[in-house]
Each structure stands twice: as structure tokens, then as C-alpha cells.
Amino acid sequence: xxxxxxxxxxxxxxxxxxxxxxxxxxxxxxxxxxxxxxxxxxxxxxxxxxxxxxxxxxxxxxxxxxxxxxxxxxxxxxxxxxxxxxxxxxxxxxxxxxxxxxxxxxxxxx
Amino acid sequence: xxxxxxxxxxxxxxxxxxxxxxxxxxxxxxxxxxxxxxxxxxxxxxxxxxxxxxxxxxxxxxxxxxxxxxxxxxxxxxxxxxxxxxxxxxxxxxxxxxxxxxxxxxxxxxxxxxxxx
Numbered sequence: 001x002x003x004x005x006x007x008x009x010x011x012x013x014x015x016x017x018x019x020x021x022x023x024x025x026x027x028x029x030x031x032x033x034x035x036x037x038x039x040x041x042x043x044x045x046x047x048x049x050x051x052x053x054x055x056x057x058x059x060x061x062x063x064x065x066x067x068x069x070x071x072x073x074x075x076x077x078x079x080x081x082x083x084x085x086x087x088x089x090x091x092x093x094x095x096x097x098x099x100x101x102x103x104x105x106x107x108x109x110x
Numbered sequence: 111x112x113x114x115x116x117x118x119x120x121x122x123x124x125x126x127x128x129x130x131x132x133x134x135x136x137x138x139x140x141x142x143x144x145x146x147x148x149x150x151x152x153x154x155x156x157x158x159x160x161x162x163x164x165x166x167x168x169x170x171x172x173x174x175x176x177x178x179x180x181x182x183x184x185x186x187x188x189x190x191x192x193x194x195x196x197x198x199x200x201x202x203x204x205x206x207x208x209x210x211x212x213x214x215x216x217x218x219x220x221x222x223x224x225x226x227x
Contacts, residue, residue, distance in 0.1 A: 033216065042116070042203055042220040043154075088153060090216070098144065098205075098216055100154045 004089050004101025012107040019076040021104040023089030024069075032065055033090045033098070034074050043088070046074075081110045113137055114206050116219025123194055124227055131189045131222045133204030139184035140206035144216070145177075148201040160187040194226040 004025045013019055023032070031050045035043040049056045049065045049072065056063045062075040076083055089101040113136040123129050133143055141162045146154040158179050159167040166179035176198075178190040187206075191198050203221040 035216075035218075040201070040221075040223070043205075043216075043218040045215055045217065048215055097156065097159065099156055100146075103153045105151075 004091055004099070006087075006089060006101040006104045008104060009102065010105045010107070012109065013079055015079060015081055015108055015110050017079055019079050019083070019106055019108070021074045021087055021089075021106070023072045023074070023101050025072075025089075025091045025101070026070065027091075027093055029067075029091045029093050031092045032063075032072050033092065034061075034063060034072075035088045035090060035100075037086045037088065037103075039086075046087075076106075079106075079108045081108050084108045114140075114204065114217045114219045116204055116222055118222055119220060120223040120225075122225045122227065125195050126193055128190055128192045129194055129224060131191075131202055131204070131224075133187045133189070133206070133219050135185045135206045135217070138206075140187075141184060143181060143187040143204055143206045145179060145187075145189050146203045146205070148203060148221075150201075154203060157189075162187075191224065194224070196226045199224055199226045 004023050006023045033048045034046040037043045047058045047063050049063050060077045065072045084107050086103045086105045088103045090098050092098045115134045115136055117132045143160040145157045147157050148154045156169050157172045160179045160181040162181045162184050168174050181187040201221050201223050205216045205218045
């Protein structure tokens, strides 16, 4: 079963614009992670935010977490064509299981 | 970061044959590995959790006898798709939990694309 739902399902923006993706989940978590997947490839870990954190930055990435609303957002600033990929949130409810959201397909137009 | 190697990256087989996919953690020990399945344009669905030295824990709806998982060492887990059929064609991805300073993070293999004719 999937824990998270992401929106939008697809997003198309111009290079240089910011891209925001949202993730909502259902049960309590230890941490939430964002991953990127290029078509037909494995996943690359982008950032992990723990349940006691509200915001985290990594380069052009900014992640927020609102545990009261069970939601997270990923912001990519000054997007580049190379950012074109699918982005997934993954929720970690404990040591055993990490489940993925439905994903957002981002297209950055040069 | 830690490296997870998955092999083969793609495989084509005839219906009825069995296919083994390997997942190795190259520079760390992974007591727990996860196997996911991904259909085109969809998200990753967790199939099973592989624990070193014990039986795998399968998700609801995943056939244990169909998808055999063996985690014989701290660096290797294998997924065997037995008597494969065309509906088993999919992208299979493994991941391992990081340790040490990477604790909590999942490291993914590059995936294995299975096509059953």
C-alpha cells in the first residue's frame, strides 16, 4: 500500500522558475525523504527531514514538514533542464518500512 | 554516500523460467534491504523487506512462492522471480538502509528491468 500522495502529478515550468511539489501522508512518521528518479533509472536520495524538523535546505532544494497536517513540500529554486525527472516523497514510520508517494513528474523547459 | 549495486540491469526471459536479481551493498553492511516493484509511470510498490539471516517479510498481495527472497549475508540480497510470466514484467528496484552517518537514508540500486516473453 502507498502512504503518500503527491500533487501535482505533473508539472511543467520554464527554466529558471521555481518548482513546488507537495506530499501528504496518512500515519505518523519518523522521517520523510524526497527522492528523484530519471526515466528508467534507480532513485537518488535528495533530502531527509526528521519528524522534529520543520524546514531543511540543501543547495537549491528546500523541504518543509508539517506533522500536524501530515504534509511536506519540496521546492526547487531556479530550476534547470537537468532537473527534469520524477520526484517521490517517502515516509519512514519506523525501522522496517519506507513507503513511497505517487510521485510528481517535473518537466523543465529550456 | 553508500553504494548499492543491482544486477542484472535488464533481463529478457521466456515464460516459465526463473530469474534471479542480486542486490549488493558495496561499502557498508545492510541488515535490512527492501525490494520494490515499479510499473511504467507509477510509483514504487514495496514488495518485501529482506532481513539478513531470517525470512523476508512480504507485503499483502505479494506471493512468497513467486518472489523468493534470500538475504544470506550482510551485503547481498537476492530476489528470484520463479516461473516468470509476462505479467511479471516490471522494473524491480532494491534498496538498503544506510548505517553510521547515513543512518535512516535509503540507498537504491539502479534497478533491473525484467521482460518476460
